[in-house]
Amino acid sequence: MDRGHRGITIRGNSAQIAFTYHGVRCRESIPMPPTKAAQKELVLKRQAILYEIKTGSFDYCKHFPHSKKAKEFRKTRPDQYTIGEALKNWLQRNQSKCQPSTIRDYTSAIYHHLIPTFGELAISELTAIMVKEFLADLPCSNKRKSNILIPLRRVFDELYHDEIIDKNALERVKNLPANTREPAPFNTDEISRVLQELNGQERNLIQFAFYSGLRTSELIALRWQDVDFDKNCIYVRVAKVRGHLKCTKTKSGKRDVTLQPQAREALLSQQAMAGKQNEIVFHDSRSNQPWKDDQAIRKIVWTPALKRAGIKYRNPYQTRHTFASMLLSRGENPMFVAQQMGHKDWSMIIKVYGRWIPQSK
Numbered sequence: 001m002d003r004g005h006r007g008i009t010i011r012g013n014s015a016q017i018a019f020t021y022h023g024v025r026c027r028e029s030i031p032m033p034p035t036k037a038a039q040k041e042l043v044l045k046r047q048a049i050l051y052e053i054k055t056g057s058f059d060y061c062k063h064f065p066h067s068k069k070a071k072e073f074r075k076t077r078p079d080q081y082t083i084g085e086a087l088k089n090w091l092q093r094n095q096s097k098c099q100p101s102t103i104r105d106y107t108s109a110i111y112h113h114l115i116p117t118f119g120e121l122a123i124s125e126l127t128a129i130m131v132k133e134f135l136a137d138l139p140c141s142n143k144r145k146s147n148i149l150i151p152l153r154r155v156f157d158e159l160y161h162d163e164i165i166d167k168n169a170l171e172r173v174k175n176l177p178a179n180t181r182e183p184a185p186f187n188t189d190e191i192s193r194v195l196q197e198l199n200g201q202e203r204n205l206i207q208f209a210f211y212s213g214l215r216t217s218e219l220i221a222l223r224w225q226d227v228d229f230d231k232n233c234i235y236v237r238v239a240k241v242r243g244h245l246k247c248t249k250t251k252s253g254k255r256d257v258t259l260q261p262q263a264r265e266a267l268l269s270q271q272a273m274a275g276k277q278n279e280i281v282f283h284d285s286r287s288n289q290p291w292k293d294d295q296a297i298r299k300i301v302w303t304p305a306l307k308r309a310g311i312k313y314r315n316p317y318q319t320r321h322t323f324a325s326m327l328l329s330r331g332e333n334p335m336f337v338a339q340q341m342g343h344k345d346w347s348m349i350i351k352v353y354g355r356w357i358p359q360s361k
Contacts, residue, residue, distance in 0.1 A: 007046055010039065017046050021053055021060065021073065028064045078165050083126060083155075084119030090155045101241040109148040113138070118152070123165060126156075128172035135176065142176035149173070183321035183352060184314050186210070191322070193309040201274060201285045202301045208266035208282075209316070212257060213323030213341050216294035216316050217241050222281045227267060232259045234267075236342065243292055255342050324349070328356040 009016045015032040032038045052058035060070040087110045135145050153170045160168040221240035233256050238245050280290040302316050327337045338346040
């Protein structure tokens with residue numbers, strides 16, 4: 001038999017208190033010995049809750065710290081909901097929506113930078129100047145700083161659009177300008193010298209890199225099913241980042257690339273050498289397995305080859321710059337080059353490679 005006061009239901013050694021908070025009917029259970037003193041205390045507790053709700057001082061978590069509903073209501077209180085809680089909840093919600101490599105980057109930013117700095121602050125306490133000072137002290141590139149801020153920006157965007165906060169402090173924090181590096185393409189003699197220091201599958205890989213313009217992550221994910229010798233092209237559909245296959249970086253990154261003679265030669269040599277024993281085209285010859293990541297190529301193949309050839313070090317991405325500059329120097333249409341590179345339009349081609357475009361007379 002239920003016994004109790006209005007808004008209170010007693011069953012055995014527990015009781016349930018009912019009240020309305022922010023228009024939501026709430027019911028919370030608490031243990032209670034079956035004594036009149038305990039029942040009287042329960043009535044006083046509910047009266048206190050109703051008074052606090054009326055005066056705007058009610059703290060759900062204080063009264064019911066283990067309540068699931070308390071945690072939900074806490075998110076609506078920017079003076080109580082911490083940035084650390086918000087970041088962790090945001091990351092959990094987005095686990096299934098992002099690529100594994102993206103989640104890894106977000107996790108690193110949240111747990112190594114954002115939570116140690118802002119985690120204990122309430123949402124309402126964050127200011128633009130705090131974020132700017134945080135960025136000024138970070139010992140990394142501007143691009144990395146902008147990437148670290150992404151989870152914090154997303155959290156505050158959601159809070160603002162859900163009308164939990166009236167102002168978004170992150171809107172007053174602009175991303176710092178990226179430090180762009182000037183392309184340093186290889187000339188024909190340098191390409192020849194590098195390739196002379198390589199043989200077998202490693203030579204095929206680097207020759208193909210120079211004459212296809214693919215990103216290294218796209219190179220190591222290239223499958224034989226993406227190679228069409230009859231149509232003299234390859235279909236760039238996937239990339240391999242940190243050991244995981246994923247779709248290309250952008251929609252425009254999904255593209256068909258015309259095979260230059262030297263790139264076709266490299267593929268035919270690779271096919272004759274390794275066959276189609278694996279669906280992936282290029283392998284690490286030490287294990288005859290697909291390359292795990294682009295860093296392995298840089299350390300094992302690329303850097304030693306440049307050193308043996310006596311060529312000053314440039315990163316492997318310069319093979320991509322080399323491809324673009326070669327096409328432009330021989331008069332290819334910038335729009336065609338942009339499509340081959342996987343750019344959305346040719347504005348980036350003009351901006352980055354403008355000096356290799358022949359001037360009309």
